[in-house]
Amino acid sequence: MTVNKVYSLSEIKEMLLLEEEEAFALYEEANSLTEKLFGKSIFVRGIIEFSNVCAKNCLYCGIRRGNKNVKRYHIGKEDLKKIIMDAHNDNFKTIVLQSGEVDVYDNDITEVIEYVKSKCDIAITLSMGEKSREQYIEWKNAGADRYLLRIETTNRKLFENLHPDDDFDNRLKSLMTLKELGYEVGTGVMIGLPKQTEEDLASDILFFKENDFDMLGVGPFIPHNETPLRNIKSVNMSMVLNFLSAMRLVTYDTNIPATTSMATLDKEGREKALNAGANVIMPNYTPQKYRESYKLYDNKICTKEDAEHTMEFTKKTVERAGKVLVLERGDRRR
Numbered sequence: 062m063t064v065n066k067v068y069s070l071s072e073i074k075e076m077l078l079l080e081e082e083e084a085f086a087l088y089e090e091a092n093s094l095t096e097k098l099f100g101k102s103i104f105v106r107g108i109i110e111f112s113n114v115c116a117k118n119c120l121y122c123g124i125r126r127g128n129k130n131v132k133r134y135h136i137g138k139e140d141l142k143k144i145i146m147d148a149h150n151d152n153f154k155t156i157v158l159q160s161g162e163v164d165v166y167d168n169d170i171t172e173v174i175e176y177v178k179s180k181c182d183i184a185i186t187l188s189m190g191e192k193s194r195e196q197y198i199e200w201k202n203a204g205a206d207r208y209l210l211r212i213e214t215t216n217r218k219l220f221e222n223l224h225p226d227d228d229f230d231n232r233l234k235s236l237m238t239l240k241e242l243g244y245e246v247g248t249g250v251m252i253g254l255p256k257q258t259e260e261d262l263a264s265d266i267l268f269f270k271e272n273d274f275d276m277l278g279v280g281p282f283i284p285h286n287e288t289p290l291r292n293i294k295s296v297n298m299s300m301v302l303n304f305l306s307a308m309r310l311v312t313y314d315t316n317i318p319a320t321t322s323m324a325t326l327d328k329e330g331r332e333k334a335l336n337a338g339a340n341v342i343m344p345n346y347t348p349q350k351y352r353e354s355y356k357l358y359d360n361k362i363c364t365k366e367d368a369e370h371t372m373e374f375t376k377k378t379v380e381r382a383g384k385v386l387v388l389e390r391g392d393r394r395r
């Protein structure tokens with residue numbers, strides 16, 4: 062059994078390139094480590110996509126500002142409070158509030174966090190992009206527990222080509238600020254970006270390890286028809302699983318979700334991920350009427366499923382993978 066072994070860039074690259082039986086052995090190894098650390102428990106987090114209004118134009122994303130064919134929506138603060146309290150009543154112990162990137166609703170979110178924290182003990186994760194240090198402090202003081210901000214790729218040049226509005230150093234700075242402020246911090250990348258190499262992906266994993274991030278949300282890049290990357294093909298699920306397993310072995314005790322994009326790429330993507338190193342599942346808790354409008358990529362699943370059915374549905378997915386869904390906050394365990 063691997064005990065917090067240190068891996069080199071070339072060892073990680075080798076893992077990413079494994080095929081068939083050797084790849085299956087890698088998934089087995091990652092799964093045994095996951096079970097050694099977490100047992101068969103899978104933590105559940107509900108994700109609420111409360112707004113698709115975005116001022117940025119990331120080349121890969123379906124809700125980028127340049128896409129004029131998106132029906133824009135924003136869930137107001139009173140409705141959002143109610144949705145979170147419903148999630149709490151449905152036994153969710155963690156929710157993730159995700160949106161496009163604009164500043165106009167930031168004060169509302171402070172109020173929503175304060176309200177929810179005064180009513181119940183539910184861990185709040187924010188995924189709202191790059192903000193000022195002051196804003197991150199305000200939300201932390203209001204009671205936010207965690208923040209998700211993907212680096213998307215650690216290849217600086219690639220990052221800059223994909224993000225006309227962003228600066229790589231600023232993204233790094235935001236991540237370091239979040240850590241310094243005491244958030245549990247999640248980051249991640251997309252796998253299969255145009256011009257991304259195995260070496261880039263191996264460096265991504267080392268970056269996660271070196272900076273000791275708590276949560277690692279990764280998934281395949283999936284093209285969206287209304288974006289400049291519409292003609293780029295996605296990677297195979299096997300590359301996603303190799304990456305996931307390598308990430309588990311290298312970063313050891315981090316929280317790693319089986320993501321929606323994995324299930325979009327492969328019908329059984331989440332089950333496969335839960336047997337290759339993932340220990341978290343994130344069902345969509347966005348009210349159904351908004352889901353069609355939060356399409357970051359084409360064919361996103363669950364856009365038609367009822368919100369109130371997702372816990373049952375999620376439990377079944379977890380059981381199909383031979384695991385057990387647990388209703389806990391799922392803080393990082395060291």
Ligand code: SAH
Nearest residue numbers: 121122160161162190211281282283357358
């Ligand atoms: N606006 C926030 C949060 C919403 S986007 C932000 O950018 O951080 C959340 C994540 O969706 C992004 O970090 C990105 O990794 C992922 N995403 C966007 N477009 C995608 C695509 N075409 N394929 C796969 N993942 C995508």
Ligand code: SF4
Nearest residue numbers: 115117119122125161
């Ligand atoms: Fe906006 Fe986030 Fe999509 Fe970029 S990835 S366009 S910031 S929602």
